[in-house]
Amino acid sequence: MTDSASPQHAASAEPSPAQIRRWNRYLAEERAEAEIYRRLGESSSGRHKEILLQVAEAEGRHSQYWEDKLGPHTRPSPRPSLGSRLLIFLAEHFGSVFVLALIQRAESRSPYDKDEDASPAMAADEAIHEEIVRALANDGRQRLSGNFRAAVFGANDGLVSNLALVMGAGATGMSSTMVLFTGIAGLLAGALSMGAGEFVSVRSQRELLDASSPTQITLSAAPHLDLEANELELIYQARGMTPEAAAHRAQERLGHLDCDCDPSLSFKDPDPDDDTAEPDNVALGTDLGAAASSFCFFASGAVIPILPYLFGMGGGWALVLAMTLVGVALLVTGGLVGLLSGASPLLRGLRQLAIGYGAAIATYFLGLLFNVAVL
Template identity: 55%
Template sequence: MPTEADRRQWARYLVEERAEGAVYSRLAGRREGEEREILLGLADAERRHEQHWLTLLGGEEPARLPKAGLRSRMLGWMAGRFGSIFVLALAQSAEARSPYDAEVHATAAMRADEKVHHEVVRGLAARGRRRLSGSFRAAVFGANDGLVSNLALVLGIGATGVGSGLVLFSGIAGLLAGALSMGAGEFVSVRSQRELLASTEESGDADAAAGDLDIDENELALVYRARGMSEQESLARATRVVAAAQAGIRRDVTGPIGVHGDHDIVGRDWTAALSSFLLFASGAIVPVLPWLFGMSGTGAIILALVLVGVALLGTGAMVGILSGGPPLKRALRQLAIGFGAAAVTYALGLVFGVGAV
C-alpha cells in the first residue's frame, strides 16, 4: 500500500508534468509548421506521464494539489508572453535533470521518454541558437566591450586624483571613441566581406552559351567541378544544361551553385555599423553615470562598480542560459574578467597619481 509520503510525491510529479505540458503547449501556440508539431508532441508526452501519476493516485485528482516548482511556473509565465529561445534553453536544462532515474514508481518508458525529451528540446534550442548566434555574439561583444573598457578608463583616471569633470570628460570621450571605432570596424568588415563574396559569385556566361556547345568536347563540366561539384555530378549537370539550352530552355532548372545566399547571412554594412555603435555605447555609458549625475570621489567609483557589476552578471547569465550552461558560473566569469581589467587600470592610476597627470 502506498504511504502518505508516496502520495504527496506523486502529486508533486503530477503538477510538474502538467506544468511542463503547459509550457510546451504555450510555446507551440507561438510557433508554426514543424516546430509547432514537435512541441505539441512533447505536450502530449507530458500528458501521458501526468496520467500515470493520476492513475497511481486512484484515478482522481486530489482535492489539494501542491504548487509547481518555481522554475516550472517561471517557464510557464515566459512561454505565454515571450516564446523565446530563452524558454527553450531553460527547458533544456530542466529536462537534463530527470527525477525519474531514481524513482521506483516511474516506468522504464517514462525514464526513456525524459532522455528523449532532453534531446528534442536541445535540438529545438539549437535551431534558435543558430538563428540568434550572429546577432547575439555581436550584442554581447559590443555591450561588454563598452562596459569593461570604459569602466577601466574612468577608474584609472579617477584613481589619479583628478577632478570629477576630467573623469566625466574621459568617460564620454572613451564612449565616443570606442563606439565610433566599433562602428567603423564593423562597416569595413561587412563591406569587405560582401565585396569578397561578390568577386567569388559564379557567372552565368557559360550557361548562356551552352546551346552552341558539343557536350562531348567542351569544358562546361569543369566549370561545375571548379565550383565544388564532383566529376560525375559536374558531367551530369553539364549534359542537362546543354540539352536544355539546345531545346530553347534558357533557365537551368537544377538551381544555382555557389554563394548567392551568403549576402543575407553577412548582413548590411550600415546596419552592422550602427548596431555596433549603439551596442558599445549602451555598455560604455553605464560606468559614466555616477559622474554624469554629479557624483565624485570614492562614492562615484563604488557606484560605477556596482552598476557595471550588475550589467556584467546579467549578460553573463544570459550567455549561460543560451549556451545551456550554468548561468551563475558564466555570470561570475564575466564579472571576474571585467573587474580584473578595471583593477589593473585603477592600480596604475594609484601608482602614477595626479602629479604625473
C-alpha cells in the same frame, strides 16, 4: 515469499506519506510542463508547433501515471515549483529560444532515472524530451547567433573597457569633471571604433563572397562553345564535380538532356547556375546596419560606468557605484549567454563579472601607480 511476488505486493501496498508527497510533487511538475509546452506550441508555427504540442501530450500521459498511482491521495490542485510557474509565465508572454533553453536544463535534471517509483519508459521519455528541446532551441540559437553575439559582445566591450578607463582615471586623482569627460571620450572612441571595424569587416566579407561566387556565364556562353573542345565541363569540375558528373551537367546546359536524371550529380551547395537561389551574403546583412548596431550596443554598455558622474557624483563613491552598476550589467549579459547556450546562467554571469572586474581593478592600480609617481 518469492521475488516475483514482491513487485505485486509493492504495487498494492499503501504508499507512505513520503511517497504521497513526492508523487504529488511529480504530478504538479508534469502538469506544469504540459502547460509550458502547450503554450509554447500555441505561440509557435509549422514544425515547431506540431512537435511542442506532441511533447505536451506526452507530459499529460506522465501526469496521468502519477494520478493513477496516487488514487485517492491525489491533491485537488498540487502547486508546482516557483521555477515552473515562472516558465509558464514566460512561455505565455515571451515564448522564445530562452524559454526552450531553460526547459532543456530542467529536462536534464529529471529525477525519474533514480526513482524506482517512476517507470523506465517515463525516464526514457524525459531523456528524449531533453534532446527534442535541445534541437528546437538550436534552431532559435542559429537564428539569433549573429545579432545576439553582436549585442552581447558589443555591450560587454563597452561595459568593461569604459569601466576600466573610468577606474584608471579616477585612481590618478583627476577631478570628477575630468573623469566624466574621459569616460565620454572613451565611449565615443570605442563606439566609433567598433562601428568602423564592423563596417570594414562586413564590407570585406561581402566583397570576398562576391569574388568567390560563381557567375551565370555558363547560361550565356553554352550555345557558342566548340562541342569538340568543350571547356564547359572544366567549369563544373573546378566547382567540385567528378568528370562524369561534369559531362552530364554540360550536356544539360547544351540542351542534349532535359533534366538531371542522376541524383548523384547534385551540388553539395545550391546550384551556382540557379539565378533564383538566395545569395550567400544575404545573411551577413548590410555593412551600414552592422556598423550602426555595433555603435549602439557598445555605447549602451559604455554609458553605464559614467552614470554616477553624469548625476554629479565624484570621488570614491562614484567609482563604487560605477562598479556596482557595471557588475549588475555583466551578470545580466553573462546570464543571457548562459541561457542561450543551455549552460548555468549564474556561472556564466559570474565569469563575465570576474573578467570585467579583473580588468577594472588592474587599471585602477595602474592609475594609483601613476598618481604616486606624479606626487
